[in-house]
Amino acid sequence: MSGVSSVDRAIELGTKYFKAQDYKNAKDVFIKTIRLVNAYDDKTILEIRKSLNYTPYSVTCVNNNPQKIVVHPRYTKLLDNLAATWEKLNEKEKALKVTEKMIEKESYNIKGYIRRGNILQALGKDREAFKNYKTALDRARYGHESLNIKYPQKFIDFINGKKTALKRQLLKQKEEKIAKTPKRIVIDPIKEQRELKKARVNDTATVVETYPTGFDFISNLPSELIPIILSGFSSSELLKLLTVSKAWYKRIMSFNVLFKMFVLRRVSYKELLQFCRFLNKITPVTKVILNEQTGENEYLSSTSFIDSISVSSKIPSEEKKLIKTFFLNLQKYSTRRLAISAPNATVHDLAKYIVPEGNFCRTTEDISVVTSLRADKPGEVDFLSHFNNLHTVDLMFNGSLVPFTSSIEMLNQSFHDTSNLGPEWKKEIESLKIICDQERVRSFPLGQLFTASDTTYWPKLQKLCISGVTFADANSDFSWLTLFPKVKELWLENNRNARFVNFMNVLKDKHVFHRLESLTFREDINNSRCDIEGTDSPNMYGLNLKNLKVLDLMNTCISGVGLYRLTNFIEADSLEKLNIGFCSYIRFVHRSNENDLTSISTDLRFFERMKSLKELDLQQMGSMMDSNLSALSEQIWYIEKLRKLDLSFNQSITGASVYDLVVTIIKNSNNKPLANLVLDGCIAVSHITANMMSAKKLVTNMECVFEKENWIRFGINSYKYRT
Structure with missing residues (x-):
């Protein structure tokens, strides 16, 4: 219904503001949405609850008795989000009032008690927090026994832990208070008079105790x-x-x-x-x-050296003026690492603010910049040309100030000036990251440096990450990768028009990488299936991929047979991490026919060359069911060192099949427990099964959050969510 969709969209908008640390706007969105929800009449709310398959009424506690009331299904979530926002704004009293409303409307929802307890502890009200947790456990006990409400065990354990810790703390405070209270002293008047007479007779001088003075070490x-x-x-x-x-x-x-x-x-x-x-x-x-041209040392006697400095503006309207003043006033200083966050300025602006021939940029080795792109006035080259000793470059573009329709035309009309980006500029760079918000930036910053016509190599570059950029067209090849023969870690993710099949075609025809150890390639959309066809010179694949230790093909179009062929080009037992999550053309089966190219069957012995595999990620594989996990159990027995298994968001697998798979893994590793098992979003896996595996010490660290928000396409390790 529209009432649900509009509220959900408002919650999503407020959450985006919250994650972007724009708490004021998040607060305004949540307050307005709460007012909207309160404006619905009971009939409308009942229809909304019915459309979501909710019970018609919620149950709350009135005068210690359960009572049915009509509550919008998103009302408590809105209150919870608003309370969290007030906390971030350091308005804990207001956050506390919001949690009171949560508990008033849904007294048997213990999430409200958890948030109220945390706020009370932050306010120093430990005794009230203790009573809050005690009430929460009483409500949960009644809700479970009388109302058949199921509570996650982790919430109950959390509240018990908080209650126990507060009880110890309150007892300790009470004991300290008693210890500080002066004890009653009984004075004997006869004894006192004797002491006074003895003092007069002997005329003894009073001894004064002296205490050593403190030592001021500074x-x-x-x-x-x-x-x-x-x-x-x-x-x-x-x-x-x-x-x-x-x-x-x-x-x-x-x-x-x-x-x-x-x-x-x-x-x-x-x-x-x-x-x-x-x-x-x-x-x-x-x-x-050291001056490398003369071989002599240069002494910057008037320069103060700072190892690391980062700057960002609190007020968006002051951002450009602040960054300009920052560069202007720090010219007599030098730094090794510089981090600038200026999302409201463009890289063209930053290039203008740097003082030419200044000292500040001469010794900078690591630079990280968050800014916006202006396609009609490119400034990436000019900005970076001021830094002559760069080792690490992180460029993050979170927006573009030129409309998308015009930015592409401008990029096609004029290429950026690359005269300052010759061998002298590139020779020391070891790590380069170009990360864009794909929805806002529809171009490829510094893209002219990644063309086959550019013959200038990057001799020391070992890490290259390109995420969120837009390549020229859908048939863009990757021949420019020949510029990076010594790269060890390559990360290509969420790039428009970057197809995995084109990437593999380059590796088929050219010896691109000499020591590539980590490859991450994630497509932005699902393309047609890639089977990695045979080639006249299969050794070329081997030359490029033989040193791989990490292979991450999440959300690519590679097929099961294609993955099998690709891993055969890697040196046996060298692969340590494999991520094939969200790959819709891969599934594990017991047996398959010759025409089924998506299946990895048991007779292929897929894991035979992966005995050193330590991490296997199979998140959100839409077709994975218990039968596929059973086939995986048959095939995985080759692996002896697996430490982490991620099966997140496979909603069809059950606890029994996961249990059998974990037992198989443990048998293969000399009965050592699996270090990490991730089952977030696996709603068909009972929490009883998850707790049992932990209790039996089959798994050391278990992550099993059923209500965790789903990925859109990529995992939490994605650069898409780091910009």
Whole structure:
């Protein structure tokens, strides 16, 4: 019904704001949605509950008696989300009032008690929190025994643990209070008079106890020891020490080497100016840089060295001014690692803000930038050309300021200037990541560097990640990969027009990789099946893939037979991780016919060359059923070192088949328990089975969250959700 869909969309929007840390907008969305839900009459709500196969009424507790009431099915979730948002806004009293409403409407839903207990503990109200958890257990007991409500055991265990810990804490506080209360002293008047007379007769002087004074180690220790002692303190902790005394302030500020890392996260323009004034007070330190052309050392005596600095703006309207001031005021400093988050500015703006020939960028080795792309004014090349000593480059584009329809035309009309990106610029880079929000950025930043016409190699590049970009057309090949012969880790994910079959065609014809160890290729859509046909020179596949230790083909179009052929080109027993989650053309069977190219049958002995496999990921394989797990149990006995198995979101498999598979794995590994088993979203697996495997120590770490939100296409390890 529309009442459900509109509320669900509002919840999804508010959740997106919440995950983006935009708590104010999230709060407004949740409040407005709650008002909308409250405006529905009982008849409409009953129709909504019926459409969702809910019971007509919810049960709550009124005067210690259960009572049926009509509640919108999303009402408590909205209240829970609003309470979480108030917590993030540090409005815990308001969050507490919201949890009271949750409990009032659904007294037998223990999630409300859990959130209220956490808030009460955060407010320092331990006694009230203890009563809250006690009430929660009483409600859960009554709900289970009288109302047939099923509660996840982990919630009950969590509340019991909280209650026990609070009980210990309250008893400890009571004992400490009793210990601090002064005991009653009985004074004997006769004895007191005797002591006074004895003191007058002897005229004994009163002995005064003296206590040793404290040692001020900052002021009195030799200056050579202070950097050694304080080297483990963070910059924020050192700032607190500066306020102790003027002597501490003077001595600590004289050691520039102590201030190595600064995190300016969500700062205002005024706060940045205060930071710049603070830096100016630090005594400069000499930094030695080797000039590779002359072979001599250069001394930057006026430059203060910072190991790491990151900056982002609290107020979007101040962002450009803040970044400009940041670069302008830090020119007499140098840094090893620089992180900038400026989603409202473009990389073209950042390129303009850097002072030419300044000191700040000369020693930067690692750079991470979150910004927007402007296709009509490309600035990626100009920006990066200011950094001559880069080893690691992370570029994340979360938006484009030019409409998609015009950005492609502009990219086709004029290529970016790559004159500054010659061998001198590329020769030191070891890691390169280009990550885009595919829905907002419809181009390939720095794409001109990844063309077959570019003959400039990247001699030290070992890690390459490209995610969310748009290649020129659907038939784009990957011949540009020949520019990276020494790459060890390749991650290509969620790229429009990037087809796995085209990628494999390049590996079939050319010797691209000399030492590739980790390959991740994830398509953005399901393409036609790829079987990896035979080739006249099968050794070429072997030359490219023989060193692989990690193979991640999640959401690709590869078939079961194609995967079997591909793994045969990898050196025997070298593969340690295999991820084929969400591959719709792969399934495990006992037997198959010759024309069935999607099946991996037992007679293929698929895992025979994977005896060292440590991690197997089979998430969300839509066709996986108990029969497929049974076939997998027959085939997996070759593996002796498996430590992690992920079967998340396979909703048709049952606990019995999972149990049999785990037992088979344990037998193959000399009866060692499986280290990690993930069953998130496997709704057909009973929590009783999951708890039994943990209780019998068949599994060391079990993850089994039935109500966990489903993936869209990729897993939690996806760069798609890191931008």
